[in-house]
Amino acid sequence: MSNKISKSAIVDAAKGRWPEILGVLASIPIEVFNGAQQPCPLCGGEDRFRYDDAHGQGDYFCNQCGASDGFKMLQEKNGWSFPQALEELARHLNIDIQDHAPPSVVGKVRKKSDVKQVVPVPDSAPAPEMRHWKLEKTPDRTWEYRNMVGQLLYIIARYDHEDGSGKKTVVPWVYGTTGEMTKPAWISKHPEHRQLWNLPEIAARPDFPVLIVEGEKAAEAAKEMFGSALVVTTWNGGSKS
Secondary structure, eight states, X not given: OOTTOOHHHXXXXXXXXHHHHHHHHHOOOGGGGSSSOBOOTTTOOTTOEEEOOTTSSOOEEETTTEEEOHHXXXXXXXXXXXHHHHXXXXXXXXXXXXXXXXXXXXXXOOOGGGOEEOSSOOTTSOOOOXXXXXXOSXXXXXXXXXXXXXXXXXXXXXXXXXXXXXXXEEEEEEEEEOTTOSSOEEEESOOSSOOBTTHHHHHHOTTSOEEEOSSHHHHHHHHHHHGGGSEEEOBTTOTTO
């Protein structure tokens, strides 16, 4: 991360947005942030947690976990270190950061708002390495999103954590340029326009019923379960997207 970005600057930018941030980055249901006493999303204890956002920093209190803020919840829920949580929060807020992936993969992306996605991805584009800059590994699973005529639009990559926690990190990869790049490259950024997965099959079988599920892994399982009886689709980013 660029050394000119501090936690205070990033947390200030997050004020008033913690329900959205924790929903997207930590998959915490929106009902958790209604101010009522309820089960804690961290320790699971019943009727011991309350979100009050007292200082505009996603503040909460739990009889078991104690009092803290949205940033701490982000760390605890995902098992992230302080630098990782800070970087992921900055990414979500589109704050100027320095990616740590190899330049040949992400092209020194500094402001994600400056990314210009190239769609469809040309056939001449190199195969993406998609090596995660923090987990230091390539994806365990990938899903290609294509338009109705089969042209590649972007890729969703899943990285399983190797610490035995069962956690995962999901990263979208698009092909494009930034203000600092003249040659397109694969960049870790949400696509400009989200698409439905499996569009070529939907187009090829217009009279078949369509089953919509949440998540690419569930979609693949549904395809195996129902075979040719119907068409399965999903979208990237989960129910908050």
